[in-house]
Amino acid sequence: MFTANKIKDFLIEIGELSYFTSQFFKEVFKRPFEFKELLRQCYNMGNRSLLLVGITGFIIGLVLTLQTRPTLMEFGAASWMPSMVGISIVREIGPIITALVCAGRIGSGIGAELGSMRVTEQIDAMEVSGTNPFKYLVVTRVLAVTLMLPLLVIVGDAIALFGSFLVENVKGNVSFMLYFNQVFDSLKFGDIIPATIKSFFFGLAIGLVGCFKGYYCKKGTAGVGKAANSAVVFTSLLLFIIDFIAVFVTDIFYDL
Amino acid sequence: MTENNNIVKQDIVLEIKNLYKSFGDNHVLNNFNMQLFNGESLVVMGKSGSGKSVMIKCLVGLMEADSGTITVMQNDITKLDHEALDILRADIGFLFQGSALYDSMTVRENLEFPLRRHSDKFGNDLDTEKLVTEALDSVGLVDAIDLMPSELSGGMKRRVALARTLILQPKIILYDEPTSGLDPITAKEIIILMQNIQKKYGTSSLIITHDVDCARVISDRMILLIDGTDYATGSFKELSTSKDLKVKAFFKQ
Numbered sequence: 470m471f472t473a474n475k476i477k478d479f480l481i482e483i484g485e486l487s488y489f490t491s492q493f494f495k496e497v498f499k500r501p502f503e504f505k506e507l508l509r510q511c512y513n514m515g516n517r518s519l520l521l522v523g524i525t526g527f528i529i530g531l532v533l534t535l536q537t538r539p540t541l542m543e544f545g546a547a548s549w550m551p552s553m554v555g556i557s558i559v560r561e562i563g564p565i566i567t568a569l570v571c572a573g574r575i576g577s578g579i580g581a582e583l584g585s586m587r588v589t590e591q592i593d594a595m596e597v598s599g600t601n602p603f604k605y606l607v608v609t610r611v612l613a614v615t616l617m618l619p620l621l622v623i624v625g626d627a628i629a630l631f632g633s634f635l636v637e638n639v640k641g642n643v644s645f646m647l648y649f650n651q652v653f654d655s656l657k658f659g660d661i662i663p664a665t666i667k668s669f670f671f672g673l674a675i676g677l678v679g680c681f682k683g684y685y686c687k688k689g690t691a692g693v694g695k696a697a698n699s700a701v702v703f704t705s706l707l708l709f710i711i712d713f714i715a716v717f718v719t720d721i722f723y724d725l
Numbered sequence: 726m727t728e729n730n731n732i733v734k735q736d737i738v739l740e741i742k743n744l745y746k747s748f749g750d751n752h753v754l755n756n757f758n759m760q761l762f763n764g765e766s767l768v769v770m771g772k773s774g775s776g777k778s779v780m781i782k783c784l785v786g787l788m789e790a791d792s793g794t795i796t797v798m799q800n801d802i803t804k805l806d807h808e809a810l811d812i813l814r815a816d817i818g819f820l821f822q823g824s825a826l827y828d829s830m831t832v833r834e835n836l837e838f839p840l841r842r843h844s845d846k847f848g849n850d851l852d853t854e855k856l857v858t859e860a861l862d863s864v865g866l867v868d869a870i871d872l873m874p875s876e877l878s879g880g881m882k883r884r885v886a887l888a889r890t891l892i893l894q895p896k897i898i899l900y901d902e903p904t905s906g907l908d909p910i911t912a913k914e915i916i917i918l919m920q921n922i923q924k925k926y927g928t929s930s931l932i933i934t935h936d937v938d939c940a941r942v943i944s945d946r947m948i949l950l951i952d953g954t955d956y957a958t959g960s961f962k963e964l965s966t967s968k969d970l971k972v973k974a975f976f977k978q
Contacts, residue, residue, distance in 0.1 A: 591825050594827070595838075
């Protein structure tokens with residue numbers, strides 16, 4: 470009985486999220502466009518996540534290279550390091566790690582902010598003043614995170630590759646030009662385009678789930694905490710599902 | 726045409742007929758009826774959880790009633806589409822219980838916010854700066870214009886929220902527990918402010934409260950909301966001297 474109720478609640482939530490998503494696509498093309506608020510949100514989400522994404526990317530690049538190097542050395546394939554690291558970061562590790570970091574940083578932030586606005590009746594106040602709160606709060610935030618995430622992924626990828634280069638430079642005396650020539654030689658459109666498209670969907674998922682959880686937050690401060698927490702948990706799960714679908718589709722089109 | 730406390734009751738600006746609202750098995754509003762006349766201060770009093778806030782939220786379309794009609798200035802809001810409701814909302818000010826100031830915006834931005842949607846109400850004469858200053862002046866807080874809500878006290882927040890409701894020059898102001906959470910002195914200041922605003926702008930006021938002192942000072946007429954219905958109606962004096970036990974319970978100190 471308990472499991473049946475859990476499944477029922479989960480399916481209801483999926484249904485509500487689907488309706489919320491359809492509302493987003495309905496409102497996104499309708500006037501008035503909230504450009505000023507969109508730019509403010511882009512700045513908040515992009516600029517303020519940059520440091521975290523940069524540090525995470527740098528450490529991932531360092532660690533990945535340090536961990537892989539001994540194995541490649543054993544097979545005499547240390548010269549393949551830039552290609553291997555380049556492809557794995559651009560195709561998979563960069564987008565998913567950046568998205569997970571942003572789910573924690575941005576998704577929970579949106580959930581908590583909208584949740585507290587709901588609890589303190591600020592969303593009701595907007596509606597009473599004649600402003601469409603869905604358009605002003607939800608559409609701008611979802612668009613901002615959808616637009617910013619691919620840019621953050623690019624920055625994260627670049628910093629991760631730089632971290633990897635530092636290890637190669639110190640341990641293998643590889644020059645900057647040689648390292649990055651090898652990285653770009655091994656990368657194809659089939660690596661970059663799907664990863665970028667995937668990042669848009671990651672951004673969309675983070676924005677939609679964060680806004681959904683916050684916008685329909687139950688009353689009380691406990692509800693705000695729950696909204697922030699469940700936004701991160703649900704988004705993280707969704708990111709892996711999207712990732713799986715993206716890899717599956719890419720495999721069909723690009724024959725990985 | 727009837728008269729009560731110098732209010733000439735000829736124009737009904739707001740009317741609720743046979744309003745029902747339930748949450749599952751909890752019947753919050755059960756055939757509730759009321760009328761608000763032009764220029765009147767009507768207080769709806771009820772215990773906590775009696776459905777006062779539900780009723781006032783149904784009035785502005787924040788909640789949908791199960792059945793019944795709500796007519797605001799000859800418009801049945803239960804039949805209006807979203808666009809028409811938004812236009813009508815420019816004539817209805819709403820003071821929220823917790824002030825509901827947008828905490829990421831300054832006081833100025835809070836006051837400018839309603840003008841984004843309803844600037845056409847002022848035609849070409851829209852002078853945002855003047856409107857904001859005038860509204861803040863009405864509540865005596867011009868100096869707070871560039872402060873953030875987090876820098877304001879509870880009483881100041883309530884005043885700024887009041888200024889925000891005034892900025893669109895509404896014909897009706899709905900007050901949801903205007904004095905709750907305030908100390909007695911600040912509560913009295915807010916009540917005086919509400920009276921001054923009513924005199925200055927000639928608005929009609931619907932005040933939801935459980936504060937007997939507030940009701941005594943501000944009401945032209947009162948409705949007691951008991952068991953989801955308009956149990957008793959009359960002036961403060963009439964109700965406070967009533968022999969009905971349920972009515973008497975409200976006025977026991």
